[in-house]
Amino acid sequence: GNSVTQMEGPVTLSEEAFLTINCTYTATGYPSLFWYVQYPGEGLQLLLKATKADDKGSNKGFEATYRKETTSFHLEKGSVQVSDSAVYFCAPGGYGGSQGNLIFGKGTKLSVKP
Amino acid sequence: GAGVSQSPRYKVAKRGQDVALRCDPISGHVSLFWYQQALGQGPEFLTYFQNEAQLDKSGLPSDRFFAERPEGSVSTLKIQRTQQEDSAVYLCASSRDQGTQYFGPGTRLLVL
Numbered sequence: 001g002n003s004v005t006q007m008e009g010p011v012t013l014s015e016e017a018f019l020t021i022n023c024t025y026t027a028t029g030y031p032s033l034f035w036y037v038q039y040p041g042e043g044l045q046l047l048l049k050a051t052k053a054d055d056k057g058s059n060k061g062f063e064a065t066y067r068k069e070t071t072s073f074h075l076e077k078g079s080v081q082v083s084d085s086a087v088y089f090c091a092p093g094g095y096g097g098s099q100g101n102l103i104f105g106k107g108t109k110l111s112v113k114p
Numbered sequence: 115g116a117g118v119s120q121s122p123r124y125k126v127a128k129r130g131q132d133v134a135l136r137c138d139p140i141s142g143h144v145s146l147f148w149y150q151q152a153l154g155q156g157p158e159f160l161t162y163f164q165n166e167a168q169l170d171k172s173g174l175p176s177d178r179f180f181a182e183r184p185e186g187s188v189s190t191l192k193i194q195r196t197q198q199e200d201s202a203v204y205l206c207a208s209s210r211d212q213g214t215q216y217f218g219p220g221t222r223l224l225v226l
Contacts, residue, residue, distance in 0.1 A: 044205065044217040089156050101147055101170065102215060104156030
């Protein structure tokens with residue numbers, strides 16, 4: 001079946017450091033790819049998405065590129081801030097272009113220290 | 115509404131008690147999803163509605179779990195004879211277009 005493997009945390013970085021959170025997936029079709037973020041005490045929020053190969057999603061300085069050949073969707077940010085401390089979830093979904101459920105990774109907890 | 119709302123936000127139940135969790139999706143969103151998120155884990159899919167039709171319930175863990183959306187808007191997730199392993203956060207999400215789901219704040223259920 002479809003699945004996702006996400007880099008395990010926790011990840012602790014200093015402010016302004018470079019961030020990469022790896023995400024790979026298995027798929028029988030062509031899913032849309034999402035990163036969701038969960039800030040402390042809050043619900044899941046969509047961070048960015050990409051719907052087809054080579055698309056780059058971006059938001060709030062975060063980026064991820066849909067790599068069909070490596071079935072990956074790694075999240076990157078050039079300079080993290082303390083306010084980026086949260087749990088990040090990679091989630092393929094919408095398989096085959098239909099409205100399908102999301103399959104979430106286990107989440108990566110990011111802590112950014114001043 | 116402005117976003118997906120869920121009620122109650124917190125629920126404490128005694129083992130064996132029945133509970134009902136409510137979800138109000140974003141107005142106009144035809145698709146509605148329920149997920150279960152255990153502590154320290156990612157959400158796991160429970161069930162999916164398109165309007166009032168329940169198109170996928172493959173993620174419901176047992177026949178004690180039941181969901182409905184009778185008028186294609188508000189949905190209720192019901193858990194009968196709750197067990198301790200049902201303790202989790204239950205998330206509702208709705209979507210209009212393909213794939214982009216908007217989540218509610220969740221209901222945190224604790225079964226004692």
